[in-house]
Amino acid sequence: MNQPAPAQLTLRAVVLAVVLAVILSAANAYLGLFAGLTIATAIPAAVVSMGVLRLLGGGSILENNIVQTGASAGSSIAAGVIFTIPALIIMGYWPDFKYWWVLAIAGLGGLLGVLFSVPLRRSMIVEEPLPFPEGKAAAEVLKAGENPGPGLKILGISAGIGALVKLMAESGLRLIPDNAAGAGFFGKYLGYMGTGLSPALLGVGYIVGLNIGIVVLSGSVLAYNIAIPFYHAFLLNSDPEMMAKVAGKTAAEAAGIIRGDKIRYLGVGTMLIGGVWTLFSLRKSLLSGVKSGIAAARKGSGEGFVPHTERDLPMKWMLVALVLFVLPLLGLYQAIVQNWGVSVPMTIIMIVAGFLFVSVSAYLAGLVGSSNNPVSGITIATILFASVVLMLLLGSDSKIGAVAAIMIGAVVCCAAAVGGDNLQDLKAGYLVGATPWKQQLMLGIGAFSCALIMAPVLNLLSQAYGIGDPTRPGSLQAPQATLMASVAQGLFGGKLPWDMIIAGAVIGAIVIAFDSWLKSRNSSFRVPVLAAAIGIYLPLELMVPIFLGGLLAYFVEKRHGIVGTHDESLRDRVHRPGVLFSAGLITGEALMGILIAIPIVVSERADVLALPEKFHFSQYVGLVVLALVGWLIYRTGVKGEGSAKA
Incomplete structure (x- = not known):
């Protein structure tokens, strides 16, 4: 006999979810524009939820879910937003972010991502289940939620630390600089080394791990310690x-100019080849996932009474919603x-x-998790394809073609990001009976x-x-959006250093070949091409602390004796305190960055909070x-909840 579904979609759960979503989206927007990376927010949200709902008189595991x-x-x-929409500012199409346009692109794109991912649930989670590592981790956190107090304490303390250090930095009180760097000329060669001083980046590194940390740092070393010196010499x-631009500049200034005008486009080429390779390598899984998802949806739509744990959104209402969501976007494109x-x-x-790309994103999230999902590569492929079609319709010299391609890519990017995230959440729900x-x-x-x-x-x-x-000193890098703008403009008559882009594509091909060789040897160390591309594209100062954070994660694993283990549940338990601390650092620093921005904008002075120079430290x-x-x-x-030695 079918049991009634326990309380899940309660008013307090909905309100708390919305509040956390808005706060975490703002924090991730800052982090993504700053460092080119975002972090999954499900586990910190689950910990906060368990603590808050307990204060309100309890809270079931399904409410917390x-x-x-x-x-x-x-x-x-x-x-989805920061990877694409800032491109319209960078291209000069918008002087600022238009509220209703951003809401339409992000809101409707996100809703389409939910709709497109619904038919994939049965095939990817029930019938032929993929790992969905973050979904499993979230389910474990929910199951272990009898004592959320320690997790909340860790999050609160680390968020305070992250916020305090950000307040001390250059955009705030200016007690400490944002970076520590050294550069010099060695004959005709140019040398540069530096690191950012952001706790949030250490936290990012701890979460993504040493493997990714090594790859992104290697990309930056290639750019700063090989490509820039070679170009200068x-x-x-x-x-x-x-030559005119770098004349009379210091070594650090010259390195920044050469990187900005030339070398970062190596990363563009690597990202382009990486995006194409991602889609090519997933071609069989993509077709299989789409076919089985549609078949499962047709099968499900003909069923009668089913348990609450198997009820998806009704297909007929999904089709109605699809039409309602698409029509405003058609009007936007027409405008x-x-x-x-x-x-x-x-x-x-x-x-x-x-x-198609929601299916790709869902599959990738199932394999490597939402945090490592290369949505930017998917979006690049979308913009390339859209640009080719628009060139045929509008001509290669169209002034609006690049903007139109970005608008298509923005909706697809939001849909793909939400689609992958939806399947990750549904995996957690499947494991806890939601x-x-x-x-x-x-x-x-x-x-x-969030939109x-x-x-x-x-x-x-x-x-x-x-x-x-x-x-502009201190400008947020917005690496993916800058890349999207470069690609779209380059295809519609813009000027790009194609020699650097082609060289970057060659580097990407070499990285792909090397990674394929590692895969053939069943190596635990891998070289994701898009991670290498981010390292080449972004400043070295951002990559060094990410590597150091990954190194800390490795030392924690070594202390617990789990280096090289394939037991993901054990790894999750060991790393949970460190991951929560890192998530708090990221959230605290990002939210303080947004709060600091308010007096800067109101006063129109970047140094409005700065203390006198005598208080500035080295x-x-x-x-x-x-x-x-x-x-x-x-x-x-090292206070993790498990050990291979136990």
Whole structure:
């Protein structure tokens, strides 16, 4: 006999999920623009939920699951937005972020991601289950939720530390610098080395691990310690424009100019080849996933009475919602191109690419988790395909073609990010006995709630720090959005250093070949091409602390005797305290960065909070602060809940 579903979608769970989703989406927007990475928010949200609902008089495991489902939209919507929409600012199409346009792109794109992913649940979770590592980890946290107090304490303390260090940094009180770096000329060669002093980046490194940390740092070493010195020594004399730019500059300034104008495009080429390779390598799994998902949906739609644990959103209502969500996007595209013969194909491309790439994203999330899901590679492929079609419709010299391609890519990016996240949440729900349609509805609510605040947050960050502006010190890098703008503009008559992009593509091919060789040898160490591309593209100062954070995670594993273990549940238990501490550092620093932006924008002064210069300390004090934070991460991590020696 079918039992009634326990309380899940309660008012307090929905409200708490929305509040957490909005806070975490703002934090991830800052982190993504700053470092090119976002973090999954389901586990920290689950810990907070268990603590808050307990204070309110209890809270079942299914209520807590609903909260983490809705809150997890914070990372996926933030990623979908910051990877694409800032490109419209960088391209000069928008002077600022248009509220209703951002809401339409992010909100409707996120809702489409939920709809497109529903048919994939049975095939990827029930019939031929994929690992979904973060979904499993979230389920374990929910099951172990009898004592959430220690986790809340860890999050609270680390968030305070992250916020305090950010307040001390250059955008705040200016007690310590943002970076510690050294550079010099050695004959005709140019040398540079440095590290960022951000605790959040240490936290990112701890979460992604040593493998990814080594790969991203290797990419930056290739750019800064091989490509820049080589260009300065052998190619600079043949480029009068660049010679004029670096004339009279310090070594550090010259390195920054060469990287910004030339070397970072090696990363563009590597990302392009990496995005294409990702889709090619997934071609069989993609087709299989789409076919089985559609078949499962047809099978499910004909069933009568089913247990609550197998009930998805009804297919007929999904089709109605699909039409309702697509029509506003058709109107948006028409407002851009002013040509129904172009806006209709744009909408068709968006729908087809959205469904296909949500399937890719869901499959990748099932294999490597949402945090490592290369959504940017998927989006690059979308923009390339859309650009080719739009070139045929509008011509290669169209002034609006690049903007139209970005608009298509933005919706697909939001849909793909949310789709992968939805399957991750549904895996956790499957393991704890949740009702799928309630989770799907909650994720849609969470995604749209995040979309409501994206434009104000982005405008605040843009005015306070700048986004993707190489001429403005401290500007947020926005690496993926800058890449999307470069690709779209380059295909519509823009000027790009194609020699560097081609060289980057060759580097990407070498990385892919090396990774394939490692795979053939069943090596535990892998070299994801998109991680290498991020390392090449972003400043070295961002990659060094990420590597150091990964090194801390390795030392924690060594202390517990689990280096090389394949027991993921054991690894999750060991790393849970360190991951929570790292997530708190990231959230605290990001939220303080947003709070600091308010007085900067109001006063129109970047130094509004700065203390007198006599209180400014050297970079060595910043290094000591970073070392202390690293020690705290390690000390927290070694208190993990498991050991291979036990």
